[in-house]
Amino acid sequence: MSTTPDVLVDPVALREQVKSKYRDVATHPTRTFHFHTGRGLARRLGYDKDAVAALPDRAVESFAGVANPFAPRLLAPGDRVVDIGSGAGFDTFLAAQQVGPTGSIVGVDMTPEMLEKSTATAAELGLEQVEFRAGLAESLPVEDSWADVVISNGVINLCADKRTVLSEIRRVLKPGGWLQFADIANGLPVPEGALRDIDLWTG
Template sequence: MADADIYQQVQERYSSAAKTNDEDYGRDVATAFGYSREELASIPEDANLGLSCGNPLALAQLREGEVIIDLGSGAGIDAFLSAKNVGPNGHVYGIDMNKDMLARAKQNAQKTSTKNVSFIESQITSIPLQASIADCIISNCVINLVPDADKPLVFQEMARLLKPGGRVAISDILTKKDLPRGLKESMALYVGCVAGASRVSEYERFLKEAGFADVLIVDAKNDLNIYTSALGEVEGESNGAGCCAQVKKATSCCAPDQKAESSDAGCCASVKKQASCCGPDQTAPKEGGSGIFSESFKNEFKDIDFNEWAGSFKIYAVKK
């Protein structure tokens, strides 16, 4: 897959997600992944599109007066919550390359008269902000979408933007070993946060080579096989928004009736009537289908055990 094609497909997918609005769906997904209902009630409903695959704020430990950068800020869920944590003396910069997501985020900021958040159009490999400006950088299931050749640039940019002693708190999908060619070359799985995921060892190397220490990468050990098992139950009229598509029957994105064990549960925590948060954009038509997730897609990947290859991870590191 050419890098230009990857960026274009990601742009198209998230433009579509930015134009959806299913408040119940977004709330159910977010609460399953560690966001409290009180937190969600404190931000614009349109800021939560159900795209989260974890809760980086649970790792970030934000403090009053800090400067935060949110890589791939989308409609603003983590940016607005961060703004409340840092208060009027702090500031949050939401970075996103997608114009539709930025438009929605900026509308949300205007509706709530939020003054300590700025949304900037930029790829996360080169951000128009001064060096050593941030105390903490957060990101939520975004870095896996960056083409492999550009991934080291993301970590170098994080190091440039952070103050000495600054930290990163990231939720992302990583692979445990090299993906088979059929998975690695699937654009459907790429925009679904799987095919572009880095190896754990690569992620650690990217961080250390960029100048980070105290690197912590923890596997949430969630069941990722929902990526194929849920495809047959996808609601044909689902909103199709982002990493979590609606499912008719599944009560959990990992296994029936499975419940999250902690408030910062990973990508496949329990989701009422939803599929995996970081799985593919599961919006196949009811029969056949001409979209990315057709019956042929389900048949192609039905025998793959994704848990053998990938997992949902929480990442924390400190700039030297």
């Protein structure tokens, strides 16, 4: 394993564990996980109930976010949006409702099963302004200064190299663009041994 001082675990090994976990969430959404999922979670996190109700079950059942990235502000019609770690597309599809047909949304995810599910749902909903791309948060498949808004939900905490992730977000955002993300943070010191334990990163 090769790491920098800011990267305390092997990024490749961590990604493989994360993909394994979320592969199960995509293909077996009714299983019990160590985190909440689905419509019940969306309700607890304060999402607009009518917006969520408008989505089919396959768009909601694999949702596993940690908060509501639209709570600070709604997106504007016509916005270009990047959703990092888009999963099965829950936040992406809600973003599509907000930006409308003149907007454009790119969802980026590294788990093939999530991408297959989200792409099929977008086609089912006829959302021509939505595209899902395979990629990493550390190397976004999006051109420079393309996005008005970047959203993410419970993803950055699962990335080993957060400096690179934030650098990529800055790269794809237009000057004056918005970053609206929901995530997990710890306000207390964490022992280095725990930081180096991949199993603790993924639960």
